[in-house]
Amino acid sequence: MNLSAPDAHLVSFAFEAWGHTRPLIAFTARVVKTRPVLVTMFTTDAFYDRVQKELSRSFEPGEEAYRSRLRLVSIAPGNTFEEEPLNEAFAAAWRKLLKGEDLVCTKTGERFPTALQPNALVVEFFSQGPIREVRASRGNKVKIYIWMPNMLAAFWRTCGPEDMGGLGDAHQKVTEEAQRTGKSYEEVAYNMIFCGSGKVIRVPGLPPMYDYEYHPQLFSFLQQMGGARFTESFETLKLADGIISVTPESYEREMVRATRKWCEENSKQVFVVGPLRVSGPNAAAYEKELSAASADAEAFLQDCLAAYGEKSVLYISFGSFFWPTENPEVLWTFLDVVMELNIPFIMSHASPLATVPDAVKTKVQTYGKGLMAAWNPQQLILNHPATGWFVTHGGQNSVLESLTAGVPQIFWPFEGDQPLNAVNMTENFDAAYELVEVRTRYSDKPIFRNGKKPLGTLEAVKAEARDVLTKAFGEDGARKRERLLQLQHEVLSEWDEGGASRRGFMNFLDSLRA
Incomplete structure (x- = not known):
């Protein structure tokens, strides 16, 4: 050439x-x-x-x-x-x-x-x-x-003008507040970027939300990162x-x-x-090389396809960084319900902050229908006919990969664009579910669009998980899948x-x- x-x-x-x-x-x-x-x-x-x-x-x-x-x-x-x-x-x-x-x-x-x-x-x-x-x-x-x-x-919420729901000139605001209060620039910046006061935020194209709904999870690593870079x-x-x-x-x-x-x-x-x-032959081949678990994941999916049919597997991943570090028992409680409902699953734990207790590994091994690995070939999994639903943190990359693969999502958002993707897919498109009882931050405060307050207990996590997973693998989930496929067609035609x-x-x- x-x-x-x-x-x-x-x-x-x-x-x-x-x-x-x-x-x-x-x-x-x-x-x-x-x-x-x-x-x-x-x-x-x-x-x-x-x-x-x-x-x-x-x-x-x-x-x-x-x-x-x-x-x-x-x-x-x-x-x-x-x-x-x-x-x-x-x-x-x-x-x-x-x-x-x-x-x-x-x-x-x-x-x-x-x-x-x-x-x-x-x-x-x-x-x-x-x-x-x-x-x-x-x-x-x-x-x-x-x-x-x-x-x-x-992006516009964090970096845009106030008339688009943004913070405007955050640097000037932080500087003035630090001078007024005597607090450090870093402390004021963190509070402004990552904390909420109950103000209603209106961003074009999304339902109104309280500012604290943008930060549904305790994640102390954000304090280490700070808000000054934004x-x-x-x-x-x-x-x-x-x-x-x-x-x-x-x-x-x-x-x-x-x-x-x-x-x-x-x-x-x-x-x-x-x-x-x-896409293409190299796309699939080299993605497998990115994960040592690729062969196991592919074999697991094939076995599930043969034993349980199409759309039977639940895929769980919070991306390469996020993880419920402050309250991991919420995740293990959710996983207990997955196994209680006899759903085969693959779970990734790629975050450097992730730890999986030996007791959980033993339980999954005994269950026999689960596969856990630090890094799984996500596109392979999402495009496999055995994959039915995706429990995701809701980062844009994961949302679009799932959407273009035609796999509907169950959102467990942490930060950034994740809560907004959850609202967009659940409220605007009615093509997904969002877990709210898993929230570990501001969990005593109501959600603007429905007034609901999470209960903040493990029993509430279990009840919501049973309800959402039962719906997802039932008629309600099939209806949402159809709406997702309509959106998939529009997105791919771009x-x-x-x-x-x-x-x-x-x-x-x-x-x-x-």
Whole structure:
């Protein structure tokens, strides 16, 4: 395959959050396969091997020339929650690009020679350091696009203007409150971003919610991470030239309209490009390599298909980071009900914070219809005919993977966009269930849309689990599945000729040369 020489250079950078990085990999792979664009993707040593395998899923045999346009460069050992070292590593690598010096991968030692000067950057919405570095070094000569791998509504709640349900200029508000009260900036920022006071929040396209409904779980690690990294996002958004969102328009129609209106008023571009699916022989093969449990999972699903039929298996996963650390007995109580109802299940516990007691492992082994592993091949599981329902934290990546696979969800949200995805799928589309008795934070406060207060007991968790699981695998669940399949059709059509995501993607490529 002979390809024309690249005439644009795109740099991409996402921090160590797999739900953020995975769709960015798919996006950049589409870029190099569609136009003569050189892509330099920065990552960390800790993520390098996983990113490399995920990249391999996007290229089939005969597409090696396309793959050569995408350079994967680790720039630091990496730690998601030590932001400053990553910012410094980005700045050093960026300056080398501008000087025409070779880049050296810190993971492999591979050298990448002088290439085209970068003319565009795709970067996380809370990456203030890289954004300021680029503006300081290249002014407006490099276009900066904010990467939004989460639900648009959640982004605007944290980083958007107040008339869209957002916090507005949170940095200024935090600074003023810290000066007024004598509290530290970090403490005030955490309280503003992650705590609720009972204020009713109205975000375009979603039912009104109390602010504390955005934070349904105790998760002390958020305090370690802090809220300060989010408070300047509204200001850095102003420095950017545009937004790239992985949400499908049909999933957030009203919010997409509101986003386009805001961007138009502020001379910015918005490119809606979701969902970013990876398919083909290599996609399936390399996903199996990402998980040591792939063979066991596939065999388990095949056995369940033969013994119990289609849509019989429950898949449980809270993604690569979240876990009920403060009250894990809630999860084991839920799992007891799954086994009581004789439902075969696969459970992932990929979070570095996850621990599974020996007593639980023994119970599952005795049950004989459960499979537990730290990292399971999620797309393989969701696309298998034996899989019936997905208990999920509700991160955007998981929601879209489940939606495009046609598997309905039972939401157990923690933070970020998860509570909003739960409300969107349950209230707006009536295609899912949400567990509320599993809430461990603000569990004594009512839910705005129905006035219900969780009881906060393990007996209430059991009762809700029995009710939801019985409905899910019964007639009510079949009705919700039909509604999900209608939404699936709309979402998948976004990439058809004339679809919103195809248009958004092509418009983005055109912008690289504008």
